[in-house]
Amino acid sequence: MSPRSAPAASPADSTPNTLRIAWSTRLAARTAPARRAALRTAPPPALAPADRLRSRRSTPGRRKAASRAPPDARRIARATEPPRTRSSARAAWADTRRRPASPKSTRSRSRVNAFARRHAKFADLGSGTTAATPLRLGTCAFTAVGWVGSFYPKDLRSGEFLRFYAQEFHSVELDVTWYRTPSPEMIRGWNEKTPPGFVFAAKVPQTITHDKVLTDCRPELREFLDAMAGLGDKLGPLLFQFPRFDTDVFATLDEFLAVLDPFLRELPRGFRFALEVRNREWLQPRLLDRLRARNVAFAWNDLHRMPRPEQVLRRLDPVTADFVYLRWLGDRYGIERLTQRWDRTVVDRSREIAGWAEICRDLRDRELAIYGYVNNHYAGHAPATVRSLLDRIDPSQRRPQSRVNRQATLFEL
Template sequence: MKAQPPKPKLDRDSALPLVGAVPEKARGEKDEHSDLPGILLGTSAFTADGWEGTFYPSGMRPADYLTFYATRFRTVEVDSTFYRTPPTATVRGWYAKTPAYFVFAAKAPRSVTHDKVLVNCDAEWKEFLATMELLGEKLGPILFQFGYFNKSAFQNAEEFLARLRPFLKTLPKDRRFAVEIRNKNWLDARFADALRERNVALALIDQAWMPRPWEMGAMKSKFDPITADFAYVRWLGDRKGIEKITTTWDKTVVDRRSDLANWVEVFREFVARNLRVFAYANNHYAGNGPATVNLFRALWDKKN
């Protein structure tokens, strides 16, 4: 019989107690409105070329997309907020079109994370946060997605942390936040501890050049990648690679079954650690975000 590969495990050699209380309905029990225990699954954005007729019924008005989406998924990661703070009427519309249990994650504006990189951005940040607060109890994690920084931007992780730490201290404690970086050499216990001090999640991404959780044990600096009382996962893929195959996101074009099977094992450990899990599939991961989520669900059901 062919030997089975070892199950992926998070590196917990340097695990520290989680900061903050685990919210109710985050303790691994089945959520009334979720098909998985303590896990909320959705896609990055709720519209895309190719979704009409494959995910949304043919002829459906775009104004009805979000309402339909919320019948299939419990959460969405809003991508458009990265480009600009939405009008208040738009945010109120999102609230009105979704059920009480729906959760919106949102990207912080690029003016904060890319253009000004946390410096002299108080006006932009406060405007964004005040606008998103209109979602009330439906507002979930806010993601600070940083790009790759070369040495002309920051010489090293400590230089970046010297800017990040003071900003994190200003964040309201009653909201969830996550930080994503694209410099894999910065991923170490020191970086994780800086986030853990503020109960901010390190975004765990499945992306072309960044390590997945089960690969972090092979890194020179072992650390526990769980830095908050929740986990934030993004299935991103290889943007340039997949766009050589397709730019219409109507079907799966990259087989991610093996990768998602590894994620199932990682999520099982998340649940064992009483974490609330937010996970979002990008079209660039396999070709169709909704199909990726549904495949993960099927693989989860086989194991649980």
């Protein structure tokens, strides 16, 4: 039996069979005096090694929900694990025709594709062409301090930012929706300023994820979904971005699941949802199983206090839906010690980007649509990072860069 037709290992299987992540070798550490000297030099500054970037907060503060007690014991007891049947998935996988693959590529895809081997619904993925698989990469929001002159032309009116942005990238993750549900006028403007095929991902309002924490929030969710539906075919995934919860809100993952389970069951059809958690100890199979049962994407983030991608792949199948949602967030407090103007790359993320590009290529081999968004806090200038990712994943999807002030590209990764 070939390696690709063998039954998949259980989640508890500890066999080391991970992706060959390109950033496994650490960058050489610079001394503290050298770092201080680098900060004193005139711009443009040298790139800071990513593995030397540390947040000023050794233990990040945890978000506390407003006026809300933890679930009671009865609700926790009712949270049950979904049934896990493997035989049909294995049989479907064994009977599926596959293209020949070299031992290296088989080994590289084994973890990313483990989900398809264990779930018959997606066992037939991977037989199509990568070029036809959607790859939607963009930035978190389309405005930032320092982007005028480095990304947007200096003489461009702010009302035309989105129109210009949509000529550069295929998608954007809206941040404004986290603060409030957009008005019909905002929806109309977004539609008018973007071409067909452009995709808006959007954060679900904080009222739902931070204030009410999925409890008694049906009216708010209905209002938000009704508004976002106005984008029509341009509407992409909607992100439930949760904070890092303190133990006085959810003492354990099970308490969170007791609230999450009924909420997921009531999500309406016709929308794509993704869910991000920032409690690293919550990245466990039973959380991903809940998302998988409802075709909700696990929002896989590159955030300084979360496990590295290779650590996730050793323990989990990160694919929980028929699409993938990625976020490159970085270390906000660490990078703000270097800059607070987002007009240039200041952190060297070349190793991380090379590793993520390999992961994305493997995911596209499974014909999984990819939605991915970069924050300025990742490397300093999100547009440059998006271009670097596109160059490494699929250069054919990178659009010609407009003729603007190219200061930021001096340090593109």
